[in-house]
Amino acid sequence: MKRLKTVISYQLLVISLFLLAVGSLFAQNGPADQNLTGKAGTFAITNARIVTVSGATIPNGTVVIQNGKITAVGSNARIPGGAERIDGKGLSVYPGMIDAGTNMGLLEIGNAVIGTVDVAETGNINPNAKAILGINPHMSHINVTRVNGITMAHSMPRGGIVSGQSAIINLNGSTQDEMAVVPQFGLVVNFPQISTFAGFSFLTGPRFIDFNQAIKRRDNRVKDLKDAFKKAKRYADVKVAYEKDKSLPKPKTDLKMEAMIPYVNGEKPIVFSAQRARDIRGVIKFANEMKVKAIIYGGAYAHEVTDELKKNNISVIYNRVHNNPNREDDPYDLFFEAPSMLQKAGVKFCISTGDNGANARELPYQAGLASSYGLSPEEALKSVTLYPAQILGVDKMVGSIDVGKMANIVVTDGDILEVRTNIKHMFISGRKIPLTSRHTKFFEAFKDRKLGGK
Amino acid sequence: MKSKVIFLTIISICLILPSLAIGQNVLIKNATVMTAVNGTKQNTDILVQNGKISRIGKNLNAGNAQVIDASGKFVTPGIIDAHSHAMMDSVNEISYAVTSMARIRDVLNPKDITIYRALGGGVTAANLLHGSANPIGGLNTVVKFKYGKPIEEFLIPEAPPGIKFAMGENVKRARNAPGQPRRYPATRMGTLEVMRDAFERAKDYKKKWDDFRAGKMRTPPKRSVELEPIVEILEGKRLVHAHGYRSDEHLNLMKLAKEFGFTVSTLQHGLEAYKIAPEIAKFGTGVSIFVDYWGFKIEAYDTIPYNAYILWKNGVVVSINSDSGERIRRLNLDAAKAIKYGGVPEQEALKMITLNPAKQLGIDKMTGSIEVGKDADIAIWSKHPFSVYTKAEMTLIDGEVYFDRKKDIARRSQLAAERKRLEAMEPNLPPNKRGKSKKPATKPKPKSTPVPEGGLD
Numbered sequence: 001m002k003r004l005k006t007v008i009s010y011q012l013l014v015i016s017l018f019l020l021a022v023g024s025l026f027a028q029n030g031p032a033d034q035n036l037t038g039k040a041g042t043f044a045i046t047n048a049r050i051v052t053v054s055g056a057t058i059p060n061g062t063v064v065i066q067n068g069k070i071t072a073v074g075s076n077a078r079i080p081g082g083a084e085r086i087d088g089k090g091l092s093v094y095p096g097m098i099d100a101g102t103n104m105g106l107l108e109i110g111n112a113v114i115g116t117v118d119v120a121e122t123g124n125i126n127p128n129a130k131a132i133l134g135i136n137p138h139m140s141h142i143n144v145t146r147v148n149g150i151t152m153a154h155s156m157p158r159g160g161i162v163s164g165q166s167a168i169i170n171l172n173g174s175t176q177d178e179m180a181v182v183p184q185f186g187l188v189v190n191f192p193q194i195s196t197f198a199g200f201s202f203l204t205g206p207r208f209i210d211f212n213q214a215i216k217r218r219d220n221r222v223k224d225l226k227d228a229f230k231k232a233k234r235y236a237d238v239k240v241a242y243e244k245d246k247s248l249p250k251p252k253t254d255l256k257m258e259a260m261i262p263y264v265n266g267e268k269p270i271v272f273s274a275q276r277a278r279d280i281r282g283v284i285k286f287a288n289e290m291k292v293k294a295i296i297y298g299g300a301y302a303h304e305v306t307d308e309l310k311k312n313n314i315s316v317i318y319n320r321v322h323n324n325p326n327r328e329d330d331p332y333d334l335f336f337e338a339p340s341m342l343q344k345a346g347v348k349f350c351i352s353t354g355d356n357g358a359n360a361r362e363l364p365y366q367a368g369l370a371s372s373y374g375l376s377p378e379e380a381l382k383s384v385t386l387y388p389a390q391i392l393g394v395d396k397m398v399g400s401i402d403v404g405k406m407a408n409i410v411v412t413d414g415d416i417l418e419v420r421t422n423i424k425h426m427f428i429s430g431r432k433i434p435l436t437s438r439h440t441k442f443f444e445a446f447k448d449r450k451l452g453g454k
Numbered sequence: 455m456k457s458k459v460i461f462l463t464i465i466s467i468c469l470i471l472p473s474l475a476i477g478q479n480v481l482i483k484n485a486t487v488m489t490a491v492n493g494t495k496q497n498t499d500i501l502v503q504n505g506k507i508s509r510i511g512k513n514l515n516a517g518n519a520q521v522i523d524a525s526g527k528f529v530t531p532g533i534i535d536a537h538s539h540a541m542m543d544s545v546n547e548i549s550y551a552v553t554s555m556a557r558i559r560d561v562l563n564p565k566d567i568t569i570y571r572a573l574g575g576g577v578t579a580a581n582l583l584h585g586s587a588n589p590i591g592g593l594n595t596v597v598k599f600k601y602g603k604p605i606e607e608f609l610i611p612e613a614p615p616g617i618k619f620a621m622g623e624n625v626k627r628a629r630n631a632p633g634q635p636r637r638y639p640a641t642r643m644g645t646l647e648v649m650r651d652a653f654e655r656a657k658d659y660k661k662k663w664d665d666f667r668a669g670k671m672r673t674p675p676k677r678s679v680e681l682e683p684i685v686e687i688l689e690g691k692r693l694v695h696a697h698g699y700r701s702d703e704h705l706n707l708m709k710l711a712k713e714f715g716f717t718v719s720t721l722q723h724g725l726e727a728y729k730i731a732p733e734i735a736k737f738g739t740g741v742s743i744f745v746d747y748w749g750f751k752i753e754a755y756d757t758i759p760y761n762a763y764i765l766w767k768n769g770v771v772v773s774i775n776s777d778s779g780e781r782i783r784r785l786n787l788d789a790a791k792a793i794k795y796g797g798v799p800e801q802e803a804l805k806m807i808t809l810n811p812a813k814q815l816g817i818d819k820m821t822g823s824i825e826v827g828k829d830a831d832i833a834i835w836s837k838h839p840f841s842v843y844t845k846a847e848m849t850l851i852d853g854e855v856y857f858d859r860k861k862d863i864a865r866r867s868q869l870a871a872e873r874k875r876l877e878a879m880e881p882n883l884p885p886n887k888r889g890k891s892k893k894p895a896t897k898p899k900p901k902s903t904p905v906p907e908g909g910l911d
Contacts, residue, residue: 113751322781324571324780367842368842418843419841443796
């Protein structure tokens with residue numbers, strides 16, 4: 001009898017283990033993955049080459065991580081008792097890379113899986129749409145991207161004319177709050193452009209409108225945009241007036257106008273999506289007229305507008321490296337070379353993938369390509385670390401290996417921009433991140449599969 | 455009269471022969487040569503005669519050959535893209551489920567700027583495929599990227615003909631969107647039945663012709679431009695390039711192939727091929743993949759960048775393709791990812807963009823590696839081709855230079871000046887500045903209509 005009981009409990013164990021395994025299989029095949037958040041603690045990476053980015057590279061030194069921050073850097077850094085030591089012999093320590101232009105967490109599968117797409121709200125003017133509220137912390141893009149050394153992303157909504165407010169997130173965390181570094185960073189505006197394109201259908205192919213019509217359409221949209229800004233300014237003025245004099249009629253709360261106040265007041269930046277020179281000039285004119293802080297996102301032909309950009313102190317989040325030039329007679333390598341033209345002209349710039357998130361892991365290779373066509377390797381590295389941090393206003397927090405900064409750190413076995421380099425360790429906000437992803441999971445499951453599945 | 459003809463013939467032979475020979479005799483000196491078959495050779499020369507590689511060695515004599523100093527540079531075979539839609543004025547004939555009568559050869563534009571940009575990335579040849587809107591699509595064309603030459607010179611006569619098959623989302627979606635006339639098939643079930651039906655019809659068609667040829671029938675059967683290519687598949691004369699993402703689709707196609715006794719040359723995309731690598735190896739088809747591009751639709755959600763490694767480890771011939779006029783410029787870096795993810799050896803990774811696609815396209819006897827006797831299809835790189843800091847400096851096809859970065863840069867100021875001049879002409883001025891220019895009005899520069907790069911590729 002006792003034996004029977006043992007057998008039954010053994011069977012129960014087997015069945016429950018089986019159910020657990022099936023359960024985890026389903027979890028794996030769901031629309032998202034639980035991103036492992038890693039272990040917090042005190043760490044010391046010793047004997048490593050430290051590429052600080054902000055200063056000289058330290059050929060052999062230690063980086064100490066405590067309470068989520070970098071607490072010591074250098075050849076004589078004191079290692080606190082109880083620190084977990086990581087031997088960095090032959091390895092290099094870099095600041096985590098930052099992709100300053102993505103829709104990370106907002107769009108998982110763009111084509112025909114609408115349930116995973118939260119990137120564009122209905123309508124043209126949506127300043128109150130906040131990316132941070134749409135970001136899925138468990139999206140596979142996050143684990144796939146970060147295991148390539150990217151620790152932070154700027155995630156933007158992209159619909160209509162005023163798309164909404166972007167968020168700066170760490171690529172770690174089980175909740176939106178845990179991920180958020182700057183939950184509402186910038187107001188994203190698709191600056192209206194002259195485009196004759198009027199939609200595509202599989203039945204009839206692309207449709208185009210007349211060029212003069214396209215100009216009118218652009219002008220109307222710019223007017224809509226101006227009207228929205230002017231309305232928001234008036235809204236802000238009325239609110240201020242009411243605060244001073246409560247005898248005035250109490251203004252009704254308008255969520256859209258409310259959301260625009262810090263942007264039309266020039267307190268927070270506006271991220272204008274613009275690629276061509278005339279569109280960038282349009283943004284500069286608009287920003288000066290409205291007295292707002294502008295950042296250019298895209299910047300394909302920003303190299304043609306460098307004087308105006310510099311004069312107005314406008315930086316460029318460049319996202320065109322992996323794109324063909326627009327014109328046939330452009331140099332074949334124009335978009336590889338453009339970042340170096342911006343750098344040489346003294347325009348503040350950074351390189352971003354402009355990707356929805358799935359392929360944001362290409363960021364280091366895009367910087368590398370820009371380097372082979374003109375940027376120095378040092379500038380290329382800065383263009384995906386310190387420069388995006390500066391443009392996103394978080395350079396006091398991240399972007400280099402310096403004491404006091406958030407411990408967003410990547411340890412590699414080679415040049416971080418090279419394809420063949422492997423990431424050996426990584427930390428986000430001081431947590432040691434497991435180097436697993438949706439892709440490593442599937443690799444483990446199938447790498448040794450034999451015929452017949454045995 | 456007769457002597458006059460002979461005299462003229464001799465004169466013209468004398469004039470033509472040397473010009474053919476001189477143009478294609480090149481000595482690439484002192485390079486690091488990555489042969490793709492016999493390892494990497496330091497400080498090595500490659501002698502090209504009449505467009506073919508005639509010698510590989512040290513301190514070779516140039517003779518009458520033009521010398522290219524490649525000291526400190528890397529040389530690889532020209533890259534071959536086994537999945538491209540470059541040069542194609544149209545991609546999809548969506549109307550029918552079977553469009554084996556549509557020929558890519560008929561819609562090729564030899565002046566497509568994509569060709570030049572691809573040359574700038576070391577690419578010398580490509581498989582130009584019909585789109586993926588149909589279970590059985592149109593007939594592909596394999597070309598060398600001889601930019602500037604008439605279209606006839608792009609074609610590779612020795613390349614076996616091929617055809618595009620497709621399964622999965624694109625086929626389902628092609629004619630089943632709201633507001634469009636519907637077309638069978640709308641599911642993966644129907645897709646297979648369309649293929650099966652086409653092969654059944656082709657078998658009957660073949661029998662009729664066999665009977666006619668054997669004298670059993672007096673009048674010839676009516677010719678079918680739809681079924682002729684499918685008969686060629688059954689006879690082993692036409693290569694099948696089958697677009698598909700999901701592993702179950704690959705398996706079902708392989709079953710169908712066994713049922714009708716044909717072979718599949720490549721599974722195109724094969725994003726889940728790693729899940730059934732042993733089955734694919736046993737069946738013996740090649741796979742042509744994106745190395746790490748993923749997640750753009752649900753059937754592309756399960757792929758992993760280790761796909762190349764797992765397939766290679768199982769002995770499958772893998773190629774890495776672009777399917778894009780942009781990505782085609784950086785296939786060298788895509789090959790490097792096969793090393794990063796899983797650890798494919800360097801030479802095997804190089805093969806994935808050179809010899810392996812050549813094998814899959816049936817042109818590996820003539821191109822795809824640096825070997826004596828092969829066509830001199832060669833890329834010269836400033837640094838190791840798998841480094842992000844490299845760039846293609848020269849690209850040669852049949853020994854002729856089709857891309858030279860130095861010359862490209864030298865020409866830029868002239869192009870910029872020309873552009874400026876054209877922009878200043880009356881018809882090209884913005885409306886508010888017209889009428890002030892004193893230059894005579896000329897015809898406006900014809901504007902090319904943007905061609906969408908196949909939504910269904």
